[in-house]
Amino acid sequence: MNPLHQRFYEVIARIPKGRVATYGQIAAMAGLPRRARMVGQALRSTPEGLEIPWQRVVNAQGTVSPRAGLGWEEGYQRHLLEEEGVVFNARGRIDLERFGWDPDRRPGPRRRKS
DNA sequence: CTAGTGACTGTTT
DNA sequence: AAAACAGCCACTA
Numbered sequence: 001m002n003p004l005h006q007r008f009y010e011v012i013a014r015i016p017k018g019r020v021a022t023y024g025q026i027a028a029m030a031g032l033p034r035r036a037r038m039v040g041q042a043l044r045s046t047p048e049g050l051e052i053p054w055q056r057v058v059n060a061q062g063t064v065s066p067r068a069g070l071g072w073e074e075g076y077q078r079h080l081l082e083e084e085g086v087v088f089n090a091r092g093r094i095d096l097e098r099f100g101w102d103p104d105r106r107p108g109p110r111r112r113k114s
Numbered sequence: 115c116t117a118g119t120g121a122c123t124g125t126t127t
Numbered sequence: 128a129a130a131a132c133a134g135c136c137a138c139t140a
Contacts, residue, residue, distance in 0.1 A: 037136070
């Protein structure tokens with residue numbers, strides 16, 4: 001397979017459960033700035049046997065990127081994320097301030113208020 | 115090789 | 128807020 005894709009998969013594999021990362025962010029972390037679209041291509045051609053948290057990859061707006069023709073996948077991805085504790089707001093958006101993966105910020109469960 | 119396309123993003127209307 | 132534009136670059140026809 002394409003070695004570039006491999007890099008992306010490795011980065012994606014490090015996304016903590018209950019967090020999400022954007023395409024651009026992943027590209028940058030893989031050492032390939034401005035290749036957000038490549039990440040999309042990589043995911044699209046993810047080998048079936050490979051198990052990676054593809055559902056934790058969302059676009060910069062915090063929404064599930066629409067792909068060609070499908071509706072069921074969008075709901076599926078959202079379902080997976082919600083099971084991990086990711087919350088979608090009324091507009092179908094994820095608050096990246098809270099759920100966005102920032103390697104510098106402490107991982108782990110977000111303590112509720114106080 | 116040229117053109118079109120896209121699981122994208124940031125800026126400008 | 129939403130749409131259009133302009134960069135972006137691997138892949139396909």
